[in-house]
Amino acid sequence: MSKRCAVLWCSVLAAALAGIIAPASAQEGTPARAARFNGHGFAQVTAGDRTFYIDRVGRRLFDRYIQDIGDADTAAAPLGVVTKDGRYGVLARSGGWVLPPEYQQIDTRFGAFWKVMKDGKHSLFSRDEGMLLPFFDDVGYLDGRYFDVKTGTKWGVYDRETGQLAIPAEYDGFDYCGGCGRKSDYVYAQRDGKWGIMGFDGQVRVPFAYEHEHWGMRSEEWVRSFSKNGRPVVVHIPTGKEFSADGRDPLEILAGGELVVQVNGRYGLIGHDANEILPTEYERITVPNANDFRGYHGSYAIVEKGGRKGVYQRDKGVLIPPQWDDVNVYDDYFALAKDGRWGLYDTTGRELLPPSYTAVTHVNDYFYSSGSKGITIFKTRQKALYGLYFAETGQVVSPKFHEIDLASLTYDGPDAVVVGEYQGEKAVYDFAGRELLSLGYEAWSLWDTSSLRYFVVTKADKRGLYDTELQREIIPPGFDQLRKLPGSGPMVLTVNGDYGDYRYGIRRMDGQEAVPAEYTVYDSVGGTFALLSGARNGDPAILIDGQGGVVTRLPAQYAQSVRHPGLVLISDDSLRAQLYSPALGKSVSNSKFTFAYAYDGGTEGAVLERFSSFGLAWVRVDGRYGLLDTAGNWVKEAVYDRVLNFNAHGVAVGARYFPASDWRSQVGYVAYQFIGRDGQPVSNEVYTGPNAFLMDMDYFVGDHLIIRTTDEQTGGLLAGIADNTGQVLIPPKYDGVEAFNNGAYFLLSVGYKFGIADRSGQIILPVEFDNLLLNRYEKGTEITFPMLCYRNGEWQYYTDKGEVLQVEGVPTGTFTVNTGLW
Known part of the structure; x- marks a missing residue:
């Protein structure tokens, strides 16, 4: 460009x-x-x-865009509500109609379905199922099969399966527990100012004798939202029995569906059949951990009698007699307190921990409102120290920590271990209670997230490796870093020092030193090998198989990766190097190369760039570049003055300066060719390019090649496009060629005129336009027709x-x- x-x-x-x-x-x-x-x-x-x-063929599509609908990205998904000639419709992202513009209103606030109005009547529309019911004076949604509908001034219930009114339109209004987990087969109905219960079979379940508010609604046999003469009542639907509290507060219903009743200030329980489960002789019956950040869900309740507490279980009665000062329930475990001391018990009343602690809570007590997540681990406390109890294994850890927390093993992963902290030191346990790491370390992390065996541990800001199975350090904490070698085998790279003063070594996973920490340079080779060189003690460079752990000594003190798994550069003096094959145990070329780590721009010799994935490397000799293969053979002699590395499609660029006698050298042009993965030009054409910069963006555009020639009249550059095989798609006769829409279109310019070609080079718009309205910032859709x-x-x-x-x-x-x- x-x-x-x-x-x-x-x-x-x-x-x-x-x-x-x-x-x-x-x-x-x-x-x-x-x-x-x-x-x-x-x-x-x-x-x-x-x-x-307008749409793409010029027809008037709609008049106003009203609102977006969701963020669906498929062509058929709705885009938004629009109007045309005063009527509403819903347009799809494809440009077609989800609902044609023939409605007086479209209300999309309900998400999965929309309320529509046509000719003064209402219905509901589903994206998946179309119009759900006929048009009525008004409509509401109950459960997807049943809908409350208005005819005239009265409401009924429409059954979509039968296509008829299940409840005739004779009522003032309906209410329904739409948010209940289990859908009910009845609806709250109002008639003549009073509320009752109607079944979807059209039968009256509870007579119309109550006031009603939309709260506490359920989908079972109890109605809690009714009141009579201003006094809250609970109605049992199957029998019609009423229950009310002594005061004006409503009665409580337990998670299992039992009703807590109150008579003369005493509490009892009524079951699903409206019969008594517990007599009204208790001072309180409450949900466990009620109004507590720990939350609760389950089949238990706390019963109080004589100032003491016990535990009730659904279908079993009083499980733990009310003999305790305090009770907390964690799934099927009970923390019970007496005289300020807490113990832990199971559902049989068996003592798991004696009442000798100042506190016993779930290990995740602060966040227990989200549930135990199946974790049966408890935290005990004695004075200021915390201990642990693992219920599934019975493992007890006596209180010795200042803090105890759950921890995940990966970022944003589930909790998987328990961590105890004492004076800045950490201990780690698995969920069975096995101690993985004892106190003594400031920090820990997994060496491998797929296993709990090895921990990287930190002490005095130095790292070591700990074996949780052997319960000991295998690499003492004495390193700034521990890294995995390429290939993730049984070897550890140890690192000490800082930039410019590194010392690298290798340890086996049993802690034995495989390579002394004397090397100053580390590099990876081919993704599975590691290369260490520049040992302070003069030892030779080494190549380590990261998978098998095999160490190969190289016949030189210095080595350099060339990004090829079977080759390295080796050097005795860190100035001159040879290309060496560790597998063959010999040099693969007689050529001498400059060792890059010591290269200062004035050192004589060939400079080997890294190998591409296609097995070729650029080599500079006396200022010129050629291509070498992995066998050390020249596939292209060193003739180029400047080069670009191979791109992902296996195409590189080789450029030559124009001779001094050529007038074009005065403006800094170069001649260039595109080189294929065989080292040969992809075509015989030689193009002219700018010498000011040699960058990928000047020669490659998406999956295409930029080709140029000089204007015979002005000496300026003209650009075109070829594909990766060198076939010319757009001849070089334009001042500029720029790719848009991921290469689907090319913007062409000559002087101040513009045109567009498609990806095949076919001209869509000739270069005759003074301006084109496109959006350069809409990447991928800059050009739209x-x-x-x-x-x-x-x-x-x-x-x-x-x-x-x-x-x-x-x-x-x-x-x-x-x-x-x-």
């Missing part, structure tokens, strides 16, 4: 999204205004005093066939356009 062309390309104006630009006013006779087509296939047009949106183009003093829409779009409502087809840059 030339600098002149870059300036020209910037004159192509970025456009606003359709629907954003709108004139403050539009008078009859003024030119029509238009905006760019957006990615959904419509654009805003203003003609006279009317603003509307139809496109607003400016030629001969007129803005018009052009299709991807290069034809002028005829727009409904704008007979002339010409527009004014807001060309303000975004």
